[in-house]
Amino acid sequence: MRRHSASELARLLADSITRLAPELLPHGKKDSSEWRVGSLAGEPGQSLAVRLSGARRGVWADFSSGERGDALDLVASCLFGGDRKQAMAWAANWLGLSETTSTMPVQRRPVQEKPSNSEELDREAQQRRAKARRLWHDAPAGIAGTPVEAYLQGRGIDLRALGRAPGALRFANAVWCQEVHRPLPAMLAAICSPSGKLVAVHRTWLAQSPSGVWAKADLKNPKKVLGSFAGGCIRLWRGASGLALGMAPQNEMAIVAEGIETALSCAIACPEHRVLAAVSLSNMASLKLPDTITEILVAADNDTGNPSARKALDAALSQFAQQGRTVRLAMPEIQGRDWNNVLTQHDEHKGPERP
Template identity: 30%
Template sequence: MSRFAVAKDCVLGSLETIVAELLQAKQKFRRKSLWNVRNPFRPGSKEEQMVVWLTGARRGAWKDFVSGDKGDAIDLVAFGLQGHVDDGTRMTALEWIEDRFGLRSMDKGRREQLAAEARAKLKAAEATDQKRRKTSIDRARKFFFACHPTVIGTPAAAYLSARNAPIERVPNLGRSLRYRRDCEYWRAEGKPRMPAMIAAMVDVAGKIGACHYTFLRPDGSDKAVVEKAKLMFPETSGLVIRLTNGPSGLSAEDAAAQGVSGICGLVEGIEDGLSAAIAAPDLRMWSCGSLSGFRSVPDHAAVSGWVVFKDNDWGKRQAQEQFDLAIARLKSFRKPVEVISMPADWGKDVNDAIRSGW
């Protein structure tokens, strides 16, 4: 193995410790699959602007969404030491890693032994993560099916009506929305319970992989007054909320089995999707849950083309970059793709535009 390969294995084996040390990272925004950290070399940097992946094949990879800087585990050390990545800082990082792990004076046999131990540690960590993910997904599925089976007649319906997306008017509504009157808000101290609209986020086979939570005021007049009223659990990559079944009324799986396909509308938010479904009942409507969700929308045999509703508050360079990559990926499916952007004076999204009377 090369010096760089051995050093990289060592970094991956002790990644969390190195991230905490070099980037002064705290636990606040650490999740199982990734860790949001602050760029210590950019004044005013916020934790949500830089991320280090902690699991799977991307473990050790990182990206600063403001500057665009990114790289692998060696680059992470180089950046953490000197604030930029080039050939010189990579060599400095290599020397730092070798010194930290006592690699400089090791013979070939000891190097190979250490590399093998690091690989074994990484493999064990990945196995633990897979087990954790399965447990989390099972928990999300059980939670969804334990919720009230419809939002009709609940504060969630009142909330949607207030957002000009009355659930009773949505054509060919799917089975993705449920209601929970005493949902735990886990981000607040004491974990208070409050009403919530729960949406199933499913994979390409229609199997639930996560839940989307919209926490509400008791009467459903608006979102709950909390730090963040919309949350998702657990990881949501490759998942969507199937809001409607389009003009056929068939689920995506049943439509594919019968050779039926049609245009699918993609939106970020649930309210946007329901509003669009009322205005354009000829579309099957899916919500991605977040801007990043557009990057992993699964292709499906029931979809013959895509209409993507773009919010107009995605003006930041990194947001536009994410959206452009998402569109390029959708086009790679070799199906028609059309983007509809909301003019600023109509509101920030489809729901705002409809509420403003366009």
């Protein structure tokens, strides 16, 4: 019997994903075209979504941890601690493609026990926050001449057009990456609470190619957040007023995007406006903004075809409107694109289109 490749097994598993997902994650629930569960440990919840139908069936993402992959990755992550070789053997057996019928020992992720009282919860949150603050303060201020500046330029974001680099970004030469079990260079972004206190740090691990080009590291999850940040955001650009978010002038308009690169692309296109990165779509609806910001332009990615993303986006739009703000939505015309794609494809002499 011939040996099947990883891509073949992933495709065959995806074809049987409506049977596989409930078996791997039995405490999940079907939500439209997705199987939703709390995490790879399998507890009830909504953070992890597995696509059950369509061209993307078998694709999954954990919106809390940032982990994602195909159907074979799901087997590896749920049962074998990420080991794809063991997952391939299990998959061949499960699909009836193997001559052996022996069972394999699995390494299911344990469901994290929640602390029994609020004091323990507070202590854990404080420890993560303290770790995030140490990481941030240990990194030198400013990104001029660092790999962060080179990485952003490679994404079409030339901060010289703004006259200065956002203070919310820093470069750290060695940040521990659990995925590869060693430190890697990283772009750091400060996530601040509504009061302006640093509560979490967003990490984007970077790598340099043999030709000297800096880009995101080749990881399953090159971006992760350290610390809890509900309601907070990355304050990337202050706009024409130059004032801190808490001092935003009356009747100001702010641009809110999901990710850092998209937000910075909007700042390049519309430097007169304040620009904020919500870090995630699920957090966008939780943003706490001053009442003086009376108009919000949401610079969204075109995630057409992704019901969960659209649901989170609509929730944010609705929440801003309920707060009495004027809300506008700007989205690239092409499916799968974001405003950074628009920026990089536009002629540099003409400048990017305004969202």
